[in-house]
Amino acid sequence: MGRGVTKLRRYLLVGLVVPVLAPGQDDPFADETWDDGWGDDAAGIVFTGFVEAGLGTRSSDDALVDQRSTLEELRWRIETEWQAARVKIGFKGDAGYDAVEDELFGEIRDLSANFGLGESTDVRIGRQVQTWGTGDLLFLNDLFPKDFVSFFAGRDDEYLKAPGNAVRLSRFGSAFNVDFVWTPVFEPDVYLDGKRFSFFFPPAGGNVAPEPPLSAIEPSRTLSNGEFALRLFKTVEGREYALYAYHGFFKQPTALSPLLEPTFAPLTAVGASLRRPLGKGLVNLEGSYYHSRDDTDGRDPFVPNSQTRLLAGYEREARPRLTVGLQYYLEWTHDHARLLANSPFPDLEPDEFRHVLTNRLSYRSARDRFTWSLFTFFSPSDRDAYLRPQFTYRHSDEWAFVAGGNLFAGDQPQTFFGQLEDASNVYLRLRRSY
Amino acid sequence: MKPRRLPELMEDTQDMPTSPAAIRPWIARGLTVLLIAALSGPGFASADEPLSDADTITERASLAAYYAGADGRSDVRMIISDSQGRQQRRQFTVLRRNVQELGDQQFLVVFSQPSDVRGTVFLVDKHIDRDDDRWLYLPGLDLVKRISAGDKRTSFVGAHYFYEDVSGRAHTEDRHELIDTTDEHYVLRHEPLDAASVEFASYVTWIDRETYLPVKIEYTNAAGQVYRRVEALKVETIDGHPTVTLSRVSDLETGGRTDMQFRFIQYDVGLPESVFTERSLRAPPREWLRRPASGGSAR
Secondary structure, three states: OOOHHHHHHHHHHHHHHHHHHOOOOOOHHHOOOOOOOOOOOOOOOOOEEEEEEEEEEEOOOEOOEOOOEEEEEEEEEEEEEEEEOOEEEEEEEEEEEEOOOOEEEEEEEEEEEEEEOOOOEEEEEEEEOOOOOOOOOOOOOOOOOEEHHHHHHOOOHHHHEOOEEEEEEEEEOOOOEEEEEEEOOOOOOEOOOOOOOOEEEHHHOEEEOOOOOOOOEOOOOOHHHOEEEEEEEEEEOOEEEEEEEEEEEOOOOOEEOOOOOEEOOEEEEEEEEEEEEEOOEEEEEEEEEEEEOOOOOOOOOOOOOOEEEEEEEEEEEEEOOEEEEEEEEEEEEOOHHHHHHHOOOHHHOOOOEEEEEEEEEEEEOHHHOEEEEEEEEEEOOOOEEEEEEEEEEEOOOOEEEEEEEEEEEEOOOOOOOHHHHHHOEEEEEEEEEO | OOOOOOOOOOOOOOOOOOOHHHHHHHHHHHHHHHHHHHHHOOOOOOOOOOOOOHHHHHHHHHHHHHOOOOEEEEEEEEEEEOOOOOEEEEEEEEEEEEOOOOOOEEEEEEEEEOOOOOOOEEEEEEOOOOOOEEEEEEOOOOEEEEEOOOOOOOEOOOOOOEHHHHHOOOHHHEEEEEEEEOOOEEEEEEEEOOHHHOOOOEEEEEEEOOOOOEEEEEEEOOOOOEEEEEEEEEEEEEOOEEEEEEEEEEEOOOOOEEEEEEEEEEEOOOOOHHHOOHHHHHOOOHHHHOOOOOOOOOO
């Protein structure tokens, strides 16, 4: 596990022990009389959060990345909110030490002002995490930033969604509701950069882990390069309808500049979704058209082609406390023949149709103390797969323990999960909430 | 029908039979209840002759326990204790709105403790004629998660209470029998029509003759043993409505139990329908969640 370990152990001890010794929050339930201790409504600022230690290791070596460790960190979360007149300020931030990257880190996940504008409009300005759409770990119309490195390394699911600096306007009407999100400076996904996991790079014909790590060229910071996301939505008799539009850039650096540097291609997308009960379960349907503005006829091999993405899913509680979910997802790359004809690496280009099946199995014990879950991605067209087994034990309101794995398999290095075969890992996390 | 004892929480919306043949007697019963209520006014029951029809009694219990006022709010906290005395806690605020008397209802549950569920919001549209619509908002992911209609006899947020204790059990799912009438209680015995769908063989309820609030329920398993008990430990009159303010469920097999206390209760606060929408998941409606200045104490 290398040089960070001793240091990390020291942080671990300090980090986990200090909050235990520190005076806790008011504990209303400690009062057996039940007559006080409801906490005061206007008690002022309340701080909550957790301290978490995470350890994860590769299940096999990656010849390109010398560290076997994939997760080795101590993280301190602080959350609070502050209400001033009609404005609520929210804060959520992490700080800690990451031994895999050997760095102290600090990240603000939320620092936003929330207020109403008239009767039917809510405004949220600042750093924030945002999610919409109907997929379960599949995102079509949700083009808010995601952190796949955290996801693959076994951090809490929450970290799959990366924060962005944005203005969100939500208007609620009787005909339909509108969400409008403006992100003035393009916020890409946290993409594979070679630090923790190597990734497939077509010009190299295989995986690379560049030093320094990959830093894709981002669009220049002009107003016109901001991101605009729109959702119109309405729920009628338990059926949720939504229309989506997005104007910005592909969130992954899937384009190449003339100098073969990875960059983000301009993207405009429109889509729709429906989610409703069906039998004892829930069905979700979602579609999106990705219009690649710089390669409208699919001729440019260095810019991704336009795509149609479709999703159909069904989830239900098959037995008490056992939830089963199935999804089918399709990525249809348009002008595929032209893509192959113009590509310098036609063998490495994606198939015209990429099919993905997912399966969620989740079982909770009585009173939710234990949770076993397995989420599987499988692509019959790419012949690759990604398994996410996880076990969660909630010992008390304070202590929780998680063990899990991220297991990748694939026949070919250029497929999404295939490139991650050497990134397969198992991890443990121990969390103390306060 | 199963007694109700959690007046502020999810409501039994599946009280009404859904087949056309069954609806007519239901309407007749409903009208009877309303007429008696109209003619007799509040407290009509106490001085009258005891009732003898099990369905009528359970109907009245439902009105008393679940439909008090046009809407209501309460702070709720639970202590979940296992057999070794280890405790967990939950604290949340519940807003309830009746869409129709003895019909559909809406609920918004906003969690404040413990810290790992703080900010989680639960929205329920309870329906008479179909499964409830349920959404859960997870603030960490900004995710509005829809929850499928599930087994209702599973733990509610880790407590010994089941969703069904909280949301109510359709009385059409059981056969009811009045087995005793004491000075204080109607005692009813209930047997499931579909024994395979539940873990109990039968249960007995004690319904207060004056308030119609169920004050005790005991569940019996196939071996004939009482293994689970729900009790109303404290009843107060709030805004004119007798209300359970402290209840307990005991798992007699494992020795675990959950105590649930209600505070800052208020009825007829004028909750608009718009409170029970996706908007409230991301931005819980502060003005309606705020505790009443009176403190909701007994009057």
